[in-house]
Amino acid sequence: MSELQLQGAAAKKAGRALAVAGSAKKNTALEAIARILTERQDEWLQANAEDVAAAQEAGMRPAMLDRLTLTKERIAGIVDGVRQVAALPDPIGTVTKMETRPNGLIIGRRRVPLGVIAIIFEARPNVTVDAAALCLKSGNACILRGGKEAIRSNRAAVSLMRAALEEAGLSADCISLVQDTSHETAEELMHLNGYVDVLIPRGGANLIRSVAQNASVPVIRTGEGVCHVYIDSEADLDMGAKILFNAKCSRPSVCNAAECVLIHESVAEEFLQKAVPLLKTKAVELRCDKPSLSIVGAAGIPAAEADWDTEYDDYILAVRIVKSAAEAIDFVNEHGTGHSEAIITNNYFTAQHFLDQVDAAAVYVNASTRFTDGGEFGLGAEIGISTQKMHARGPMGLEELTSCKYVIYGEGQVRE
Amino acid sequence: MSELQLQGAAAKKAGRALAVAGSAKKNTALEAIARILTERQDEWLQANAEDVAAAQEAGMRPAMLDRLTLTKERIAGIVDGVRQVAALPDPIGTVTKMETRPNGLIIGRRRVPLGVIAIIFEARPNVTVDAAALCLKSGNACILRGGKEAIRSNRAAVSLMRAALEEAGLSADCISLVQDTSHETAEELMHLNGYVDVLIPRGGANLIRSVAQNASVPVIRTGEGVCHVYIDSEADLDMGAKILFNAKCSRPSVCNAAECVLIHESVAEEFLQKAVPLLKTKAVELRCDKPSLSIVGAAGIPAAEADWDTEYDDYILAVRIVKSAAEAIDFVNEHGTGHSEAIITNNYFTAQHFLDQVDAAAVYVNASTRFTDGGEFGLGAEIGISTQKMHARGPMGLEELTSCKYVIYGEGQVRE
Numbered sequence: 001m002s003e004l005q006l007q008g009a010a011a012k013k014a015g016r017a018l019a020v021a022g023s024a025k026k027n028t029a030l031e032a033i034a035r036i037l038t039e040r041q042d043e044w045l046q047a048n049a050e051d052v053a054a055a056q057e058a059g060m061r062p063a064m065l066d067r068l069t070l071t072k073e074r075i076a077g078i079v080d081g082v083r084q085v086a087a088l089p090d091p092i093g094t095v096t097k098m099e100t101r102p103n104g105l106i107i108g109r110r111r112v113p114l115g116v117i118a119i120i121f122e123a124r125p126n127v128t129v130d131a132a133a134l135c136l137k138s139g140n141a142c143i144l145r146g147g148k149e150a151i152r153s154n155r156a157a158v159s160l161m162r163a164a165l166e167e168a169g170l171s172a173d174c175i176s177l178v179q180d181t182s183h184e185t186a187e188e189l190m191h192l193n194g195y196v197d198v199l200i201p202r203g204g205a206n207l208i209r210s211v212a213q214n215a216s217v218p219v220i221r222t223g224e225g226v227c228h229v230y231i232d233s234e235a236d237l238d239m240g241a242k243i244l245f246n247a248k249c250s251r252p253s254v255c256n257a258a259e260c261v262l263i264h265e266s267v268a269e270e271f272l273q274k275a276v277p278l279l280k281t282k283a284v285e286l287r288c289d290k291p292s293l294s295i296v297g298a299a300g301i302p303a304a305e306a307d308w309d310t311e312y313d314d315y316i317l318a319v320r321i322v323k324s325a326a327e328a329i330d331f332v333n334e335h336g337t338g339h340s341e342a343i344i345t346n347n348y349f350t351a352q353h354f355l356d357q358v359d360a361a362a363v364y365v366n367a368s369t370r371f372t373d374g375g376e377f378g379l380g381a382e383i384g385i386s387t388q389k390m391h392a393r394g395p396m397g398l399e400e401l402t403s404c405k406y407v408i409y410g411e412g413q414v415r416e
Numbered sequence: 417m418s419e420l421q422l423q424g425a426a427a428k429k430a431g432r433a434l435a436v437a438g439s440a441k442k443n444t445a446l447e448a449i450a451r452i453l454t455e456r457q458d459e460w461l462q463a464n465a466e467d468v469a470a471a472q473e474a475g476m477r478p479a480m481l482d483r484l485t486l487t488k489e490r491i492a493g494i495v496d497g498v499r500q501v502a503a504l505p506d507p508i509g510t511v512t513k514m515e516t517r518p519n520g521l522i523i524g525r526r527r528v529p530l531g532v533i534a535i536i537f538e539a540r541p542n543v544t545v546d547a548a549a550l551c552l553k554s555g556n557a558c559i560l561r562g563g564k565e566a567i568r569s570n571r572a573a574v575s576l577m578r579a580a581l582e583e584a585g586l587s588a589d590c591i592s593l594v595q596d597t598s599h600e601t602a603e604e605l606m607h608l609n610g611y612v613d614v615l616i617p618r619g620g621a622n623l624i625r626s627v628a629q630n631a632s633v634p635v636i637r638t639g640e641g642v643c644h645v646y647i648d649s650e651a652d653l654d655m656g657a658k659i660l661f662n663a664k665c666s667r668p669s670v671c672n673a674a675e676c677v678l679i680h681e682s683v684a685e686e687f688l689q690k691a692v693p694l695l696k697t698k699a700v701e702l703r704c705d706k707p708s709l710s711i712v713g714a715a716g717i718p719a720a721e722a723d724w725d726t727e728y729d730d731y732i733l734a735v736r737i738v739k740s741a742a743e744a745i746d747f748v749n750e751h752g753t754g755h756s757e758a759i760i761t762n763n764y765f766t767a768q769h770f771l772d773q774v775d776a777a778a779v780y781v782n783a784s785t786r787f788t789d790g791g792e793f794g795l796g797a798e799i800g801i802s803t804q805k806m807h808a809r810g811p812m813g814l815e816e817l818t819s820c821k822y823v824i825y826g827e828g829q830v831r832e
Contacts, residue, residue: 243828361821367521377517390636403809405778410784413784413787
């Protein structure tokens with residue numbers, strides 16, 4: 001057996017015990033994680049400082065470097081997140097649809113953990129603890145495979161979390177880290193059938209597509225967001241400009257930010273007069289189709305074909321004029337990634353039609369796409385936002401990290 | 417674009433319209449399918465007769481030939497199944513968890529179809545209609561890829577169903593057949609990302625494993641069943657023998673049939689004295705570990721290592737003696753396929769422990785594994801039995817062919 005198969009087998013065994021450990025024990029472990037990460041934060045900070053120094057030397061971009069860096073404040077935020085997860089209701093063990101069948105069999109559907117969840121992510125040390133806490137609370141063992149730039153930070157955090165698990169009487173193997181960050185281990189993890197029940201990639205579009213294309217274990221795609229705001233002919237244009245500004249500019253680097261505005265031709269000129277000055281306060285680059293470019297003039301540049309399918313994650317916005325709501329819906333379904341889509345309209349029927357016809361995880365009327373988030377949706381926390389339709393769609397909280405099993409109480413029944 | 421990509425694009429377009437078609441229209445179409453398959457059954461029977469003749473010439477085994485063959489009675493049964501699907505409640509459009517968030521956003525989760533479901537199956541012409549009816553009712557377009565031995569039957573059935581769709585005012589492309597049954601089209605279907613939302617293989621273990629290993633579209637594994645019956649030290653042995661006989665012999669070719677009996681050593685001799693004569697009425701071959709072979713003597717043969725992991729689909733049973741319920745549970749979790757597992761016991765705590773610890777889609781106390789079935793579980797119909805944990809587990813009815821989307825009603829909200 002390879003190193004990773006051994007790790008998979010250990011995780012599977014630990015997961016079996018964790019699946020029936022009960023809420024009290026899991027919450028004790030989460031509290032121990034929060035306490036030990038706080039008490040021994042110097043070890044974590046020290047390891048992180050080494051990661052940061054190495055990344056600086058290797059010429060990492062400032063934005064990336066910032067994501068990699070831990071501070072006492074950031075650790076306090078991460079620890080606070082762990083305590084919030086502990087406070088959430090435990091989804092495991094709920095039995096639904098229990099009924100007595102005509103033959104006397106009592107059949108119910110019990111919520112159980114998925115088993116072993118593998119997570120491949122990049123150089124964000126907060127993900128290590130967030131993901132581990134959500135997996136633990138939902139009764140799943142996790143195998144974490146972070147980016148090589150954060151390996152020292154991740155080793156420190158996972159070692160502290162494993163100490164907390166043991167203190168709480170759970171197996172340390174409920175949380176484990178892939179020590180070798182070479183490309184080969186990521187590949188092997190994608191094919192660890194029999195050990196990994198679900199693989200969740202968290203990171204950029206290239207990582208996610210590569211995992212979805214190559215993995216033979218079940219995958220949940222998350223976080224690809226080419227999101228649109230459509231300004232209807234009957235939109236409140238001031239509201240529309242405000243929502244578009246929020247959807248584009250409040251945090252351009254995240255997946256629920258808007259990348260493209262579609263505008264009904266009958267209101268295009270008036271809308272752009274309101275929206276462009278607002279967007280220009282953040283120096284948003286406008287990549288326009290011909291009709292919109294003729295309106296905004298020097299405030300925009302021509303869009304290329306690729307702009308209609310690009311997640312910029314930056315202060316860039318594609319602008320396009322459409323002839324009807326139907327054209328907008330077709331365009332969204334063609335070019336969106338099934339993440340979050342919004343219409344701005346005062347027309348009841350147009351709004352309902354957009355909700356019905358747009359095929360995405362979250363469809364909004366008169367609100368910003370930026371709300372697609374586990375916290376905002378009332379899930380308490382999230383491990384990512386699924387853009388696929390199988391298993392889970394939209395923000396994934398604890399319940400989305402579970403499966404079910406049928407439990408059947410008989411008294412000797414046999415089938416005719 | 418390839419032939420199959422064109423077919424995928426047509427299915428996707430048809431699926432978008434079908435997703436919002438409403439129950440009345442879908443039921444009209446199902447009724448039209450039932451009627452036209454009956455009225456024009458001669459076309460279907462004629463095509464099937466050609467398939468059967470070709471298969472006979474090619475030397476197909478009698479059991480397979482029987483599965484391939486259609487009769488008026490079998491068609492009546494298939495048509496009856498279509499009408500039963502029409503009578504089931506429509507899962508689409510239900511909104512759950514709708515609530516008004518503190519910021520005034522009204523957020524609800526609406527049940528929607530998966531989109532396009534591809535099904536790869538073997539030479540059973542009934543699957544063609546069953547699967548199409550379930551997909552249609554749940555609002556999904558389907559792409560059917562059956563075995564080459566049934567291609568003429570499938571062409572006839574799909575052509576009749578497409579005529580019924582058009583009569584009901586739906587696009588014929590809601591149901592389509594892959595015309596080329598070469599291995600290459602199966603491969604291409606497994607990689608038709610962007611068109612196929614879910615791929616369900618229905619057939620033997622080799623087909624299912626190959627699809628799960630190779631596909632880049634999301635897959636639901638169904639129907640692999642290495643199922644166990646465990647006879648506990650505190651079992652009612654007469655009941656145990658009756659249940660084991662039912663689990664093994666009532667229909668050995670299906671996935672919920674038992675392949676292996678585990679017996680607590682303290683009751684092994686007494687139990688086998690009761691069970692073996694019963695099993696021998698069906699000439700069941702017993703493949704035994706050493707301790708059980710020493711009990712049954714000439715009634716059994718020695719088991720090879722591979723026997724503990726084999727789905728016989730035949731009158732063959734692996735027999736093994738264990739020292740404890742814990743050993744039985746470990747064995748089941750190691751060698752089972754996560755399908756259906758049963759314990760026979762009078763002990764309350766042993767029963768609960770088995771239900772908790774066994775990791776399978778359906779776990780039984782004192783009942784036959786043969787009940788794992790959509791009809792028996794009250795789902796009305798099933799497209800297969802999922803043995804994976806993601807998306808669906810156990811019998812898959814209409815609800816398991818759906819996804820959800822969040823619909824959000826705003827009044828201008830932006831995110832801080």
